[in-house]
Amino acid sequence: MSVDRRLVLASASPARLALLRQAGLAPEVVVSDVDESAVRAPRVAERVALLAAAKASAVAGRETDALVVGADSLLEFRGQAMGKPADAAEARERWRRMSGRSGVLHTGQALFDVRDGAVQARDVVVTSTVVHFASPSAAEVEAYVSTGEPLAVAGAFTLDGLGAPFVRRVEGDPAAVVGLSLAALREQLGRRGLAVTDLWRR
Helix, strand or coil, rough: CCCCCEEEEEECCCCHHHHHHHHHCCCCEEECCCCCCHHHHHHCCHHHHHHHHHHHHHHHHHCCCEEEEEEEEEEEEEEEEEECCCHHHHHHHHHHHCCCCEEEEEEEEEEEEECCCEEEEEEEEEEEEEECCCCHHHHHHHHHHCCCCHCCHHHHHCCCCHHHEEEEECCCCCCHHHHCCCCHHHHHCCCCCHHHHCCCCC
């Protein structure tokens, strides 16, 4: 049974939008414009949770009736949080360090239920997935960096794009590595008395 609730994605990420659409959902995109550099936390998982909540909160404040999803991802590699590389040199250096090793991709995800202009419920979860990297050659890294893709994503890699051949395997939720856990979203909706199928638009 379809439910007439608007789903709003508080993110400019094309990968997150594509994931939701592939899952039969039809979110509207409203970019949060949150200053991510201002959000700090002692642990990487805590930081992505705070970032996701901040994005959802910023957009929820502009809505009157909607389910607002905010998300953020960071790679934790040897205790260090890795967002988007600052430039090509940093992307190359990251791949030099990550080659043949593994890290944990943390994705924070917030679902804010807005009704009558007020947030009725906030649900924030973190999905953590171990990512095992291959050992690309220097030429492969150079070719990858030259595409610009690793500069636009957390951890300087993708699972759904040009970086996919350089990931050997993942332990956990692959969708969360792309940017948003569909399994977690289903559970979050369930806690609001909704089935993900209620929001299918195809």
